[in-house]
Amino acid sequence: MLRRMEELCDAVLARLDLSGGGxxxxxxxxxxxxxxxxxxxxxxxxxxxxGVRSEVVPMDGFHLDNRxxxxxxxxxxxxxxxxxxxxxxxxxxxxxxxxxxxxxPLFDRSRDLAIAGAAHVGQDCSVAVIEGNYLLFDEPGWRDxxxxxxxxxxxxxxxxDLEARLVQRWLTHGLDQAAAEARARGNDLANAQRIASAxxxxxxxxx
Numbered sequence: 001m002l003r004r005m006e007e008l009c010d011a012v013l014a015r016l017d018l019s020g021g022g023x024x025x026x027x028x029x030x031x032x033x034x035x036x037x038x039x040x041x042x043x044x045x046x047x048x049x050x051g052v053r054s055e056v057v058p059m060d061g062f063h064l065d066n067r068x069x070x071x072x073x074x075x076x077x078x079x080x081x082x083x084x085x086x087x088x089x090x091x092x093x094x095x096x097x098x099x100x101x102x103x104x105p106l107f108d109r110s111r112d113l114a115i116a117g118a119a120h121v122g123q124d125c126s127v128a129v130i131e132g133n134y135l136l137f138d139e140p141g142w143r144d145x146x147x148x149x150x151x152x153x154x155x156x157x158x159x160x161d162l163e164a165r166l167v168q169r170w171l172t173h174g175l176d177q178a179a180a181e182a183r184a185r186g187n188d189l190a191n192a193q194r195i196a197s198a199x200x201x202x203x204x205x206x207x
Contacts, residue, residue, distance in 0.1 A: 023121075029132065029136040041056055093148050
C-alpha cells in the first residue's frame with residue numbers, strides 16, 4: 001500500500017518499459033471522490049520531473065449528454081457505467097497509444113456537460129496518466145480496458161471518507177446540505193459500491 005508520491009512515482013517508473021515507440025498508458029482508477037484528480041496532476045508532474053514527459057487525460061469527457069440520458073431514462077444515474085460513451089473512450093485510448101497528437105473532450109462540472117475538442121496530448125508526451133472511475137471495472141466492455149494499461153493504480157479510500165468528500169463536493173457546487181447528501185448517497189456512493197463489488201486487479205494501490 002503506497003502513501004507517498006515519491007514511492008508511487010518510483011513504483012510506476014519501475015513498471016514502465018519506455019523502449020520502442022508508442023505512448024505508455026498509466027491508469028489511475030478509483031470511486032467518485034477518491035482523489036483521482038488530486039493525485040493525477042502531481043503524479044504526472046513528478047514523472048515529467050524525472051524525465052518522462054507525462055500528461056493527465058480524464059475519462060469524464062465521455063459522459064453522455066444530458067439530453068441523451070433523459071431520452072434513455074438514465075439521468076438519475078448519471079455517472080454510472082452505462083452513462084458513459086465507452087466506445088468513444090476506447091478509441092481515445094487506442095489513439096493515445098498510436099498517434100502523435102490526440103484531441104479529446106473535457107467535462108465541465110459547473111455546467112454539467114462535456115466539451116468536445118477541449119484538450120490535447122502532444123507528440124512530446126511519453127506517458128498519459130488516464131484517470132477515471134471504471135478503468136479497472138469487471139463488467140462487460142469495461143473489463144477489456146485492462147489490457148490497454150501499461151501500469152494500473154487503484155485508489156483505496158474508506159466509504160465513510162468518500163461520503164464526506166462527496167457531500168462537500170456538492171456543497172461546493174451550490175447544493176444545500178440535504179440536496180448534497182441526497183446526491184452523494186443516492187448516486188455517487190451507489191457507483192462506489194458497484195465499483196467495489198467488481199474490481200479487477202491493480203498493479204499498485206494508493207491509500
